[in-house]
Amino acid sequence: MLFHNINVVAAVLSALLLLAGYTESANILHVIPFSAMSHYIFLRHIGLELAQRGHNVTVITTHKEKNPPSNYHQVQVQKKQIWELIGGERPNIFDMAELSSEEFHHKVVWPGGLAFTELTLNSSDVQEFLKKDNTFDLVICEQFVQEALYTLASKYNAPLVIISTFGNCMRHNIMTRNPLQLATVLAEYLKLNNPGNFWGRLRNLYFTVYEYLWWRYWYLEKQEDLVKKYLPDLIGKTPSLYEMQKNASLMLINSHFSFDTPTAYLPNIVEIGGMHVRKSNKSLPEDLQKLLDESKHGVVYMSFGSNIRSAELPEHKKKAFLNVFKELKQTVLWKWEEDVLEGKPKNLFTGKWLPQQEIIAHPNIKLFITHGGLIGMQEAIYNGVPIVGVPIFSDQYNNVLLAEEVGVGKLLHYNDFNEDTLNKTINEILNNDSYLKTAREVQKRWNDRPMSPLDTTIFWLEYVIRNKGAEYMKNPARNMSWFEYTMLDVYAFILLIIVAVLAFFVKLILIVRAIVYGKQTNKMTKRKKRL
Template identity: 60%
Template structure:
């Protein structure tokens, strides 16, 4: 009875929050990011909050209290010369990926967003908001909207731990085990792995802090007028963010120490889906007597752009299988299609992976898809292309429910060998089911967790008291460098004094000995 009272009390507190006006800035380019973040905005609206969303992806059936300020996605891609062939990134170094794709692309996208007609019209309105939520993904200039509307700032990531944010808010870095989010490392805890992680974390932070953020500041001055003076820097705005929601969970991601206002909500898009499989795909999977193999390289990676030799190798492997194969294929044409292969330009991935007849998921290793496979207990064969994909797959492989096939190693023999192993060795399916159980074993669903802490920040006017007090200290004081230098200096002084005393004693002893020797001779 007492336990029931506690549960009822908790649910009452968790659900109590007066209706608030929330500005939610969700991603403009990647549909996979939007898939993960959209449920947060819709759930806030479902709970009675008035949500305004700035986005490049329109929801077709929004609730009446869910306003969409649209940015033309086509314009965003046009500004960088069109959508790139992502397979070309497989040879790109991490440094090149950051500079040419994330940083330069982020700046180009941001200028299109701020210069768009709908966003300009929206910013000219006299609006009031109780909270601004922005994605922590290279759109930092929009953090200034928290200052414009005198509202707390919450950040949300579609990936996991963010090293830049850790440094800003003085969260422990834990560089020996926690990897910078887009740095592929085969052996992260080796000496080389830790050295590379340290180097890249410092490199990325300095470049981001002293170049990229200055460029974002330029956009603020150019496009966002009439801000209350004094205008804080984007650096300080992010540093004082009230909440960071991360798309991670310790059951899959590396366990780490986090400040109370850094909260894991990994898999928040996997709950409360009203979508069902289309009737034709439902029938296909129901009739897959030998099971099904599902191949999807995500929303940004287009299978149709794959080189012919690799595409033919995959087709030849599928032709050997007794299984039904589903493949997201974006082109209207497909040569030499095997009879067991079903292609579609878009696949309802969550619903396909939830079907019991799906035996393996061939994926590029994006975090959203990896979480969907983990949630549904489906083994993976991962072909990483760029970004965090290798690290996601490395985690899954370490738990025994995935195998990695490097992009350059795609050929008929390698793919068939891995596919045969995963399909015939029951340990992969068993480990995948165990990971699914762990991933879902939580006191609250990840979406409810996000709702609780977002509403907590609103209820407590930004909850500034739960931020790290080290924010008020210089980085030298925060990391105790002055104390360590003092101890080091005192230790050196002590050793110097000891050495001096020993030297004097030895010198005195040596002098006495010399005198005795002279006395004996005389």
């Protein structure tokens, strides 16, 4: 009995010690300055959850939380939209449907990334923060063309974790020597109609190389210039930005194999798809709750997200939606950013800003019409709601294409759709139970995980802290040259040996042939002389 009690006490003490190792408070810097609300919706939960678990969290952000925990500290970045920074008025986002992937990078991604990085480093609150004598155990940065901010990990001599609000990143794969799998895995901003055929795979290869070379040899140099300008004390004391990302302790990506293309990843590249989605404790506004509850034929919900304004739709596109909606027996709820929508049918209700997660979670939602933004797509997957997608730019096309391939939705090309195609597509989803059935099947497998995406995120962040950067998880091949990693030098050597052996045997055959032929010739000559 005594030994039994001793064993129980020992087990309890061991458990307490283990728990202490998991919950030991750390100083964590969370760098998420990009102003797009969709990015913040995904990333905000990390800092808040870390603070709730007892860590001391400092967040560099454009968006401030109203009532954060006392151990959650916010450093304000000046709030500006990307269009203000790249020297022009806000365009009609729908016009971006015309841009190629290359044009989107050169007109939006590269200049926007540089402008936001400079805005962050030049913000007065950030400048004051950087002057203080802070120490951090971990630095978390969003991986979204703001690489100069990785330098903060070097400044505070802390492990670097990068987080992508998108899924797979080809640039990161190349530098860390993660398998590219170009036959099945697409570059994140590439628009392809038939990614699996020959021309699609060729285009994927071309764009992956194109984007990497521009980023590696032009864009990163511009980011390095910002480091020299705003962090001059670190000049010569830090690795290059390329080396910092290559040696990041961990990369967390917003994807999951239950919906996204199954992909091979290194142990320090972890999928946390849908981290922002959870069962909400918030209640809907009373009028919305009543509307959704009392719609006996269900509700069609439409939103083009936080960056795209439905109110900017061209008149003929707007009329197509209105004409289709008025023929539906379902109630339609549309995120419309203006006070008035002319020609609004009786079954259509609008709101300038709607609580999307709570709406999509309502059991009466029958269809989600979306631009294909990943945040909203994952909310639909989590709740088993079919979609109709009208992608405009960035990763939206790939997201909707994947939903169509899986069988949970349909893709409408923005430039091509009209009232007729819109009507057929919406009614096909609403009247064909296979889409809802598939959506519910995908919902089950999406949510069937050993830990929630947020718990998975926190586990790996704390894992990196506990294991002081977890150097052993990094791929040793990242320090090899491309020729060494791909074994081209070895294959070339083997080929050289094979060629040498073949050449030897060919030469030997020629010599033997010459000897035999020479003897035969001598015999013939002697015979002729005798005659």
